[in-house]
Amino acid sequence: MEPLSHAFKERSIWALQDETLQVALNRAKDGFAVKRATAVDRLPEFEALRDRAVAIKDHTLENLDHYLERYADAVERSGGKVHWASSAEDARRIVVDICRASGARMITKGKSMVGEEVGVNGALEEAGFEVVETDLGEYIIQLAHEPPSHIIVPAVHKTRGQIAELFHQNHEKYGLTRKLAEVPEMVNEARQVLRGKYLAADVGITGANFLIAESGTSVIVTNEGNGDLTCSLPKVHIVTAGIEKVVPTVEDASTLLRLLGRSATGQDMTTYTTFTTGPKRPGDTDGPEEYHVVLIDNGRTTMLGDQFREMLRCIRCGACMNHCPVYGAIGGHAYGWVYPGPMGSVLTPLAVGLKEAGNLPNACTLNGHCAEVCPVRIPLPDLLRTLRHREYQLRLGLKPMRWGLAAWVWFTTHPRIYRLGTRVQARMLALLAGRKGRFRRMPLAGSWFRGGRDLPAPQGETFMAVWQRRQRGQG
Amino acid sequence: MSGGREQVLAAIRRSLGRGALGADARAALDARRGATDSEPLLPKLPKGTPAQVFRTGLEKVSGTMSELTALEEVPGAVAGYLAGHGLAPETAVAPSLEALDWAGAGIAPSVGPTRGGDFAGVSQAWRGVAESGSLVLLSGPENPTSLNFLPDHHIVVLRAQDLVSHLEQAWAALRERGEKGWPRTVNVITGPSRTADIELTIQLGAHGPRSLHVLLVD
Ligand code: SF4
Numbered sequence: 167m168e169p170l171s172h173a174f175k176e177r178s179i180w181a182l183q184d185e186t187l188q189v190a191l192n193r194a195k196d197g198f199a200v201k202r203a204t205a206v207d208r209l210p211e212f213e214a215l216r217d218r219a220v221a222i223k224d225h226t227l228e229n230l231d232h233y234l235e236r237y238a239d240a241v242e243r244s245g246g247k248v249h250w251a252s253s254a255e256d257a258r259r260i261v262v263d264i265c266r267a268s269g270a271r272m273i274t275k276g277k278s279m280v281g282e283e284v285g286v287n288g289a290l291e292e293a294g295f296e297v298v299e300t301d302l303g304e305y306i307i308q309l310a311h312e313p314p315s316h317i318i319v320p321a322v323h324k325t326r327g328q329i330a331e332l333f334h335q336n337h338e339k340y341g342l343t344r345k346l347a348e349v350p351e352m353v354n355e356a357r358q359v360l361r362g363k364y365l366a367a368d369v370g371i372t373g374a375n376f377l378i379a380e381s382g383t384s385v386i387v388t389n390e391g392n393g394d395l396t397c398s399l400p401k402v403h404i405v406t407a408g409i410e411k412v413v414p415t416v417e418d419a420s421t422l423l424r425l426l427g428r429s430a431t432g433q434d435m436t437t438y439t440t441f442t443t444g445p446k447r448p449g450d451t452d453g454p455e456e457y458h459v460v461l462i463d464n465g466r467t468t469m470l471g472d473q474f475r476e477m478l479r480c481i482r483c484g485a486c487m488n489h490c491p492v493y494g495a496i497g498g499h500a501y502g503w504v505y506p507g508p509m510g511s512v513l514t515p516l517a518v519g520l521k522e523a524g525n526l527p528n529a530c531t532l533n534g535h536c537a538e539v540c541p542v543r544i545p546l547p548d549l550l551r552t553l554r555h556r557e558y559q560l561r562l563g564l565k566p567m568r569w570g571l572a573a574w575v576w577f578t579t580h581p582r583i584y585r586l587g588t589r590v591q592a593r594m595l596a597l598l599a600g601r602k603g604r605f606r607r608m609p610l611a612g613s614w615f616r617g618g619r620d621l622p623a624p625q626g627e628t629f630m631a632v633w634q635r636r637q638r639g640q641g
Numbered sequence: 642m643s644g645g646r647e648q649v650l651a652a653i654r655r656s657l658g659r660g661a662l663g664a665d666a667r668a669a670l671d672a673r674r675g676a677t678d679s680e681p682l683l684p685k686l687p688k689g690t691p692a693q694v695f696r697t698g699l700e701k702v703s704g705t706m707s708e709l710t711a712l713e714e715v716p717g718a719v720a721g722y723l724a725g726h727g728l729a730p731e732t733a734v735a736p737s738l739e740a741l742d743w744a745g746a747g748i749a750p751s752v753g754p755t756r757g758g759d760f761a762g763v764s765q766a767w768r769g770v771a772e773s774g775s776l777v778l779l780s781g782p783e784n785p786t787s788l789n790f791l792p793d794h795h796i797v798v799l800r801a802q803d804l805v806s807h808l809e810q811a812w813a814a815l816r817e818r819g820e821k822g823w824p825r826t827v828n829v830i831t832g833p834s835r836t837a838d839i840e841l842t843i844q845l846g847a848h849g850p851r852s853l854h855v856l857l858v859d
Contacts, residue, residue, distance in 0.1 A: 190840075197841055211684045222676040231653045232662055232670055238646070244823070250645030252652070302847055303838035319838055326840050353836060353844045360848060365757060381823050391790050391834040391849025398786045398826065409649065415675040416815075420808045421682065435773040437702070437835055438849070441827040449782040452754045453825045463649050471656025 167285055167313055170502035171514055171523035177500040178529070190323050191497050194316075198488035201432025202539065209428065219425055219542050222418045223479035227470060233379040233412045234461065240382025244444030246457035251284075257462045258289035261371065261404060264458050265295055268402045270368035276386060276393035277301040278373025279317055279482055280408045280462055282504045283517070286371065298363045300392040302356055309336050315498030315506065318430050318484040323497050326352065360392070370396035370454070374407035375426065375481070376419040377459075383443045384459065385419055387426065387436045394440050403442070403454040409461050410478040416441070422481055425541035429483040465517055473552055477512050479542040486536035486546055492529050501526060508536040508546045512553065520557050527553035585630060592624040599623030681809045684772065691771045691804045692857060698774020699855060702832025703845060706855040715798055716746035718856050719763055722796060723748070726852075733759035733792060737783040754785035755792060762792035762850075766799040768811040769855075775831040776855065777811050779824045789828050795850035797830075801859045 170177065181187055206212045226233055238248040249264075251257035257280075265273060273295050275281065287308075290297045299308040303320035307313065309332045314320030321329070330346045333355055337343075340359055346352050372393050376385040384405045386393045397403045413419050427433040446453035469478055487493040487507025498506030503523070505513045511526040527550040536546045558568065577584045599605055605621040615621070654660055662670075675681070686694050696706050709718055715738065723730055734743065734750040743750040755762060764784055768777040776797050780786045789795060805811055808829070815823065834849030845851050 193841060209684055211682060214682055215684075218677060218682050225676040228657070229662070229670055230657070231650045232667055234650070234653070236671075248646075250649045252645065252648050256645065300848065301838070302836045306838065319841065321838055322841065324839075329839055349839045349842045350844055352839055353847060357846070357848055361757060364848075383823060389834070390836045390838075390847035392847070394786070394790050394826075394828065395848055398790065409653075413676060414670075414673065416812045417681045417809055418675045418677075420812070423808075424684070431837070433831075434698070434701075435775055435829070435831040437830065437832050439775075439829040439831075441823070441829070442825065443823040444825060447781070447825055450780065450825060451782055451785045452787045453780060461649065463652060467649070467652035467656050470653060471658070 167282070167288070167504065169514070169518040169522050171518060171526060172502070172521075174500060174502055174523070174525040174529065177502060178496045181496040181500045186325055186328070187323055187497055190325055191494060194319070194322050194488070195494045198431070198484075202429060202485060202488070203432075205428040205432040205434065208434075209424075212425075212428070215421060215424055216541055216543060218421050219481075220479065222413060222421060223542055226413055226418075227410065227475060227478055230409065230412070230470065233414055234409060236414075237377050237379040237382055237412050238459075238461070240380065241444065241457075241459055242382075244382050244457075246382065246444045246459060249458060249460045251460055251462045251464070254284035254462075254464050257284040257406065257460055257464065258286060260460050261286055261406065262289050262293045264402065264404055264456075265290065265369050266293070268369060268456065270295060270402065272296045272363065272367045273298070273369045273371060274363055274367040274396045274400065275299050275304070276370070276372035276388065276396040277304050277320070278371065278406050279314075279504065280373055280464075281371065281406050282314060284406075284462060284464060286406065298360070298367070300360055300364065300390075300396055301388070302353065302390060302392070305356060305360065306332060309333075313499070313504060316484060316487065317482055317505065317509075323499065364395040364399050367396075367400040369402040369404060370398075370400040371404045371406060372397050374405050374411050374459075376422060377407055377412040378416050378419055378441075379412055379414050381416065381443055383416070383441045385423075386440050386442070387423070387438070388440075389431075389433075389437045391438050394438055397440070397442055398453055401454055402456040402458070403445070405442070405457075405459045407459065407461060409463055409466050410480075426481055426483055429481075429485040429539065429541040469516060474512065474516060474549060476544050477509075477516075477549060479544055480509055481542060482509075483541055485539040485541065489535040489539050491531060491533065491535075508550070509544075512546060512549045515553055520553065520560060524553075524557045527551075527557065585628070588628045589631065592628050593626050595624050596626035681807075683807045683809060686772060686806055691806065692801060694771040695769055695774055695804055695857075698771065699832070699853075700774070702774060703835075704774065704832045704853040704855060706857055709856055709858045712741065712798075712800075712858050715763075715856055715858065716741050716743045716748055719761075719796055720746040720748055722794075722854055723761060726794065728760055728794070731759070732761040732763055732796070733788055734762075735764040735784045735788055737765045738763060738798060754787045756787070757791045759792045761794040761796060762788035763796045763798065764788045766797050766803065766855075768814065769799045769804045769857075770806075770808050770811060770829070771804060772807050773831055775808070775829050777808075778828045778830065780826040780828070781824050786826055786828065789830065790849045793846065793851050794854065795830075795833070795852070796854045796856065798856050798858060801857055804857075
């Protein structure tokens with residue numbers, strides 16, 4: 167999709183004022199964090215498993231060419247076909263070509279973040295196919311013509327009222343005219359509509375959580391069972407996967423699975439973990455006749471070669487955004503592309519450029535929560551800092567910010583002047599604030615006070631002065 | 642598409658700062674037991690018999706279970722389940738269970754895959770995993786995958802001797818299948834279908850079965 171990340175600031179302000187969105191975000195905020203914490207507490211081996219997971223991913227990335235070749239050969243042995251896509255365009259073209267060659271008309275899709283990333287849906291629709299997302303959340307946002315706002319629960323920003331309205335508008339053509347109010351009846355109605363689609367689909371497209379090199383197997387994890395209906399009922403199954411998804415063995419995948427469910431939703435195991443190897447076997451009474459895998463690079467090999475290699479360990483669990491105060495305040499759409507939250511703030515600038523998305527890494531308080539919960543220990547704050555540094559070096563940031571930083575650097579590298587300056591400033595500000603001890607406005611800093619915030623005034627002494635006084639035992 | 646393959650592999654090698662690995666290096670990688678070349682790290686299970694641990698895991702995810710003492714009891718147990726849920730005595734049945742006396746239990750079975758017209762489906766698990774209360778089902782002529790997903794009620798027969806502690810034991814057994822290797826699909830199923838996509842409210846029966854019942858046969 168076309169990135170809108172350049173408008174991050176405007177979109178954030180808009181999101182903060184959107185009351186419906188704030189209701190939805192508040193609902194999500196604690197739920198995920200508590201569920202994860204409970205699940206992690208129940209598993210004493212969790213930390214050791216994280217270390218394993220890091221080792222598994224690092225080893226595989228170090229030998230990525232080898233494992234991908236092993237994987238691709240194994241897929242071909244099982245009767246499947248592997249396609250390699252260097253770019254998003256390649257991936258779109260390959261998927262469209264497979265669908266055309268099979269004479270398809272209707273295509274069902276399981277949730278695939280890399281599919282969103284390369285824009286599979288748009289390409290298929292342009293080519294004249296009917297495309298239906300089957301994950302309930304993806305289905306909802308497809309009806310709303312919106313991108314996902316979360317990588318695990320794509321429609322987390324929608325309230326039941328909004329969803330009821332969408333169903334009402336879109337399900338009339340199936341003779342379903344009643345306006346619904348309760349969650350169970352909405353889920354049921356979607357189930358009914360999508361059942362028809364599964365059974366009529368010619369091609370099913372899913373993503374992959376893991377690819378297993380030794381056996382040529384792709385693994386998908388869903389709670390709804392939509393992925394299974396998508397890959398078992400149509401006569402063609404296409405898997406779209408980033409090249410970083412490969413792991414050497416099924417045991418490696420099992421280690422990562424123990425982390426994925428717990429980190430994402432607090433589940434020990436997600437409901438359906440499905441291992442698919444090739445098309446229907448001789449004698450099988452169901453399953454697809456064709457099995458294709460599209461392996462997608464789209465910038466991943468560049469990351470492999472620079473400081474961002476660690477980002478390729480990401481298993482797309484969503485824990486970082488569930489624990490991010492910035493995501494919690496503005497939701498996923500403000501980020502303006504496919505991946506939101508901390509992982510999105512790293513991936514988006516790398517994918518669409520710092521010029522477009524340079525503000526994303528700046529919207530981080532560096533509180534470090536995301537790195538604490540990331541199951542594969544990606545140092546997200548460090549990566550964000552590296553991106554800020556790059557942005558500064560490329561002179562892409564806003565001028566006042568760059569000048570401000572330059573001035574600050576000069577001050578801190580001249581300690582005597584710095585100390586004198588801060589001493590005078592602290593005393594002056596304390597005097598100016600008077601007895602209230604707070605500021606309600608200040609020249610050049612208008613935006614800080616927007617939305618009713620004030621600023622506590624310093625108490626008259628600098629930290630250094632207090633420290634020295636205490637060291638001398640006067641304090 | 643071999644052009645695509647070489648292009649991606651070359652880009653990877655450029656980024657890793659090396660050429661293609663030699664035969665020895667590749668053989669060494671192939672000889673490893675997984676990425677870390679060590680025994681898998683298996684979480685310790687809570688106290689109890691495998692059946693007890695399995696039941697706890699299954700019930701935690703809203704699955705149910707009854708224990709039988711012989712395979713012959715399966716049709717009767719299925720009949721009881723259907724009656725208990727107010728369903729007609731009809732069900733789709735996996736060919737692997739066809740030989741059982743369904744008629745004797747008053748059930749009209751439809752043997753083979755389903756296209757969605759069946760309210761209940763009975764299939765056979767290949768392994769059960771105590772750690773998580775999961776069922777492992779292999780696709781094949783004897784066990785069509787559609788039975789696992791299309792009916793509202795999924796009833797799964799699991800033999801007690803097929804209960805393993807961790808997934809890894811199931812994988813070891815799969816390797817022993819030798820040249821049959823991996824079937825088209827291995828379904829690891831942990832509870833009935835669910836979604837939390839509307840207001841994070843958990844709702845069972847999103848697209849797959851609304852309920853999952855295990856018949857553990859000793
Ligand atoms: S960066 Fe870590 S926490 Fe965030 S989605 Fe990826 S694996 Fe999960």
